[in-house]
Amino acid sequence: MHTKVAVIGAGPGGLVAARWLLAEGFDTHLFEQGPELGGQWTGEIGASGVWPTLYTNTSRILTAFSDLPHDGDQTFLSARQILRYLHRYAEMFRLKDRIRLSSKVIHVKHGGGRWSVETADGAEAFDRVVIASGRFQTPALPPVPGLSTFSGPEGVRSTFDYRGVEPYRGKRVLVGGCAVSALEVAAELAHGGAAAVTVTQRRQRYVLPKFAAGVPSDHRIFTRYGALAAERLPVTEVDRQLKTIVTDAGGSPEQYGAPTPDPSLFAAGVTLSQDYLPLVAEGRIDVRPWPLSVSGPDVTFADGGTQQFDGLLFGTGFRLDLPFLADEIRETLGLDDVHLDADRYTFHPDLPGLAFVGMWDQSGGYFVPLELQARWLAYTWSGRVPGADLGAQRAAVEAYRARRGLPQKTRMNLAAIGFARAAGCEPQLDRWPELRRALLFGPLAPSCFRLDGPDALPDAAEEFARAAAAFGAIESPEFTDREQADWNLLQSH
Template sequence: MKATVAVIGAGPAGLVVSRWLLAQGLEPSIFEQCPTLGGQWTALPGRSGVWPGMHTNTSRILTAFSDLPHDGDLVFPSGHDILDYLHRYAALFDLTSRLRRDTLVEAVSRCGREWLVRHGDNEETFDKVVVAAGRFHTPALPDVPGLDSFGGDAGAISSYNYGGPSSYRGKRVLVAGCAVSALEIAAELAARGAERVVVTQRRQRYVLPKFVAGVPSDHRMFTRYGALANETLAPSEVDRQLKEIVVESAGSPEQYGAPRPAESLFAAGVTLSQNYLPAVAEGAISVRPWLRSVTGTAVTFDDGGVEEFDGIVFGTGFRLSLPFLDGDVRAILNLEAGGFDTDRYTFHPDLPGLAFMGMWDQSGGYFVPLELQARWIAYTWGGVVEAASEADQRAAIAACHADGPRKTRMNLAAVTFARAAGVEPRLERWPDLQRALLFGPLAPSCFRLEGPDALPDAPATFAREAAAFGAITDNELTARELSYWSSVKDS
């Protein structure tokens, strides 16, 4: 009898894990509280942080799964394009027949060797559960004295509730934060009729345009080489190399009139945004220190400056919230203390039959690592790859607990899951693709070159995707690439 799996969430994570569970002979049922699939990409008010007019900050090649390319030639698809893509993906693998729409999962608990899922007045048992409910639904708002008393007629909201620029035309708007949502919203407001736009930040990040010299920046920043360098080189050298890529591509924020960031890119952070720094340079966006307090419509900043605003938008990130998990599960995961104690964001040896999808925070697009995590889960439960030993899992969990919550990078997550799933391509097997595998985009096709579910056309597909924007058109390393690669090989 086939094992049954409750998949909680029908966004990209829930859909891709269901596709791969089916391939391994398991029987997923997909629970979705919304009336349609898509997760964040539904753009439904109150259920999604995607606003009208939003486009991805990751390129179409890295915002796709390995079985289905995007239609059209848009480099950065719109939110509507991504939703359409997810519907096509669900249709391709007949996932819609397994979708339970308008079904809110209220509790997940252990029931002997099975798992009990409660929704409404119904309770069902499943052999396994995958939690794919998303981690970007509960905004993390800062504690600012007086914020509750803010009197601007546009209100104080999270970027999750931002509905577009129309309600801010002719208004003075403060945007708080330095993540991508904050910078993209600030740039949109400045271009679409706000009277004044001010960004307040705790620290200045480096800012990398989405597109540089005709190549999407995620093709340059999130490479296999970068993951290997992270494992072999001193952190200071990895920091130097990444900063070199960013600054040579976009300059440093102080050159545009923004504050000077920390010398270390790791200390400062980096955000992808095409139009933010040019808007600062033109005076369309002003940058202030962090806000200290709010009184009525007046905001006092840490430098003592005071300014009046009609609206405030907080792009200050999200906290992980999984309220439907039973208390003992939450305790094992250390959720109440703000942790997420798991082996590579996925399994816990004390919770057999439970897995998680997409519960990490990162720079870069999620589609590629999500598919690899889905394959790891499906291959583990399907017996294709051996499950990690309890000792190895507990060591990974102890390291996760010691590190605490932290941001990673798309390429680090992708390579981690690819290795666990047994699909990381070996450089020596692909001499004609070596440069693309090291310094090209981490396209989903490169993880279908070998291992379980390898595709015969994957080499040609990957070569084409690596050369799509003229970045990797031959196999000869540039002088910089050769220097970088030598530093890793010699370590």
């Protein structure tokens, strides 16, 4: 009898988890609360933070799964193109007939050796459950004193609810936050006819353009070398190397008239945005410190200045929200608005048969690490790779708990390499000497994780070589002088 698995969510994480669970022989069923597969990429009002004119801030090569490259050579894709891609992926692996649309899960609990998944249609028993319902669904507005009194005609909204510039044409808009949604919305408002756009931030981040010197920036900053450096080199050296990549690509914010960030990139943070800093330099976006208070239409900032606004938009993060989990499960996980105790964001030793996909906070694109996490999960449950013993899992959970209160965001390349190692598919440098430079300093394209290990593909090397050379950055197998110096330093540690 096949093991019956419920996957909660039919966005990218749920779809890729179902694809690999099916490949490993599991009887897999997906529950999707919305009327269409795709998760955030549907743009459904109230359930998605994707607005109609949004384009990805990650390149097409890193916004794909290993079995299905995107058509064409467009570098950054629209939300509608990503949704069509997810439909094609679901059709390719015959997932659509397994998705129960408009089936919101209201309760998950464990008892009698099985898992119960309850929807409005009743409860159903499963042997195992995967939670892939999304990390970015419940926006968090900041606790600014007086925010509820704001009386501007466009009110207070999260960027999660932003659907275009039309309501803000000719209006004075304050955009709060320094992550990608805040900066991209601010840039769109400035281009789209807002009378004045002001961005308010707690701290100034470094800003990396999406495209620099003909190469998508996610190809430069999220590399395997970067993951190895994070493991072996002092934090100060990794900080220096990343800051060099960022400032070489786009300069430093103060050069554009924005505030000066902390000298440490790790302390300041970094955001991808192509147009934000040039618009600051042109005076089309003003930058202010964080608000102290709001009173009617007036916002008072930390520098003592006060301005009137017609609308406030905040891109200030999300709460981790899994309301359907039974109380005892929530307690075991130590679940709160930020944290979920699990071994590498996936398994908990006291909850066998339960797993999570896509529940970590990250900088960089999710498609590649989501697929690697899904493979690790499926391989572990099928026995193709050995699962971590309980002691190792408990140690991993304790290590995560010890980091509570510290910044939780991880980088895409660190997540991807960690999951690839667990799944047994990290590419081996000594087996691919002709690809050595691309594997270290090129993009972490999904094809490179089909070179070795379970489900390796015969054409993966050719596909990865094309991906690495797509923008002309990794055409030669020889290291540049900087790459050679960085590699020598890494080898010395």
